[in-house]
Amino acid sequence: MTWQPHITVATLVEDQGRFLFVEEFKAGQHVFNQPAGHLEPNETLAQAALRETLEETAWEVELTGLVGIYLYTAPSNGVTYQRICFAARPVRHRPELSLDSDIVRALWMTREQLLADPTRWRSELVPRCLDDYLAGPLHSLALLRD
Incomplete structure (x- = not known):
C-alpha cells in the first residue's frame, strides 16, 4: 500500500468582519467549512482555490495572500491532507450558479x-485557519511556484 497525501485548497473570504463558509452534509451531519476542495x-493551486470557491459559494473572489500550509490526518479515515489556505476578498456574487451537490448553502458568519x-x-482546521488569518501575518502569493 502506498501512502499518498491529498492536496487540497481552502479559501478564507472576509467581508467586514464576516467570513464566507459553506454548510456541507458529510457523514450524516451538517458541518461548516471554508470553501475547499x-x-x-x-x-x-490558485486556480483550484478560485474554482472551488465559485463552485461551492457562487462567489468570484480575488486572492490576497496565503494564510498557511497545513498537514492534517483525518481521524475518521486516516487520510492525510495537505491544505493550502488562501485569503481572499469577495468580488462578485453569482446567484444564478448552482452550488456543488454536497453543499447545502453558503453563508457569512x-x-x-x-x-x-x-x-x-x-x-x-476550520477555526485554526480562521485564527491564523486573524493573527497574521498574511504571506505573499509570490511564494507559489507553478
Missing part, C-alpha cells in the same frame, strides 16, 4: 458564530 490535474458550535466544524 481537491487540486485537479493541470491546475495551479462571524468568528463567534463559528466557535459557538464546535460539533459543526468539518475539522479543527
